[in-house]
Amino acid sequence: MRILHILNHTRRLNGHVHAAVDLACAQVHLGHQVYVASEGGDFDALLRANGIQTLAVGHQRKIPSLLRALSRLNGYIRQYDIDVVHAHMMTSAVIAFAICRLRRIPLITTVHNEFEKSATLMGLGTRVIAVSDVVGASMRRRGVPESKLKVVLNGTIGSSRSEGRSEQPKTLCSPSILFVGGLHPRKGLTDLFDAFDIVHTSFPSAHLYIVGDGPHREEYKARVAALRSASAITFVGPTTDPYPYMLGADIFVLPSHADPAPLVLSEAREAGCAVIGSSVDGIPQLLENGEAGLLVPPRDPAALAKMLGHLLEAPERIADWQRKSQLRIEHLTIERVARETLEVYSSAMPRDKVTALAT
Missing domain, CATH: 3.40.50.2000 (Glycogen Phosphorylase B;)
Known part of the structure; x- marks a missing residue:
């Protein structure tokens, strides 16, 4: 499977970055081709050391910057023939939504910071991953349908960051x-x-x-x-x-x-x-x-x-x-998180696509 993660940056500052980096590396170890699009940061060297190609996508919340981000992301998805896009923050989800709809590929969103009002926008995903049961319940109250909401509890044991x-x-x-x-x-x-x-x-x-x-x-x-x-x-x-x-x-x-x-x-x-x-x-x-x-x-x-x-x-x-x-x-463990996340990806794809990727 060719997976593109998109997040604002890869700096150590935020826990959601750690979670996304751990997941991306674990997916590579399970045999998938993984890309990370962001403004860059501290973890880029680790990502590349794990065979992940890092791609530049700006996330400034200004119209010219967002238009450039849309163009770049669309180009990356076409160039690398991406099967699924996984957005980890609100700006990333908004940028990816229109392109994924246009190209008819699944957009997966993960709600890391449910306490933010903007977390409601993560409901744009084809599937929405909540990082705990409480977050899942909150997103249901915000109107995310049960059919698209999945809980994958955070875990990090065995991550590439710990090596x-x-x-x-x-x-x-x-x-x-x-x-x-x-x-x-x-x-x-x-x-x-x-x-x-x-x-x-x-x-x-x-x-x-x-x-x-x-x-x-x-x-x-x-x-x-x-x-x-x-x-x-x-x-x-x-x-x-x-x-x-x-x-x-x-x-x-x-x-x-x-x-x-x-x-x-x-x-x-x-x-x-x-x-x-x-x-x-x-x-x-x-x-x-x-x-x-x-x-x-x-x-x-x-x-x-x-x-x-x-x-x-x-x-x-x-x-x-x-x-x-x-x-x-x-x-x-991060391996459990990665396997459960891959199951979410498969649930968002047409059955014939899942079969083709498995062969």
Whole structure:
């Protein structure tokens, strides 16, 4: 099958880029010809190393730029005789929609950021992939027919991005609590700061590590500086490989206010952390509804502090939840995601086309 993924860029900044890159590489490993059209970015070298041709398509939301993008995308689809186009963001879906209709090839869209109002436009796809059950339910409420909506739960274990990563745990002060992600309000970091400040009074040896970057970094550092526990909170900053921090951490916390299906949870579980996540969006599903990780209400620092204290007061509880993190973890592999996505592609094609591709 000849597959063209289209997304705004291939920079490390966004989780949907990681998911698209993982999927594209996994599809190559399953024997398909894969192309990625975008404005380019950090992952282009990795894509090319995996046999994926990167194609330039601008995504500026201005009429001249969009017209050029339409022309380029149409040329690529014709030149490479593409069988299916897979769009990962709203602008990509809008650009691809008319061309796919004209050329009578399936347009698959993936809803990565359901919390954005523009996510409704992802319903333009012949098939619409939701990255968790909650996202699927939301898209149904937005009017996407059941017949075109498919849920493919995010997973990243075994991805090409993880090849060659360090397996040496970082040495962290124990007991260690870790957050990895973007530093912006949706991730609920202020709740984590307040919760840690509460528990640090009873557990002064505990240390909190913040790995990541974002527009609110200086604001968050100033907020932390005013806390009693400030000396026990470390802002690590951005890193291309957070996995060693996960390997070295005792507890991983994701206190998000909204998170459709965060890849970081499969990585934290793979690393064997005890995991605490807020009970929003796709987080419960990625934690086996509380069997593979602990769930707390979002926007509730007191509840989060109580759960952290519950673990910190008994090291054997941390060890128990580290073991539980491995429950049904095989379901979070990128190979499973790739195979389920290929089934979605086939469901969007005429039967004779599917037969021809299989022979």
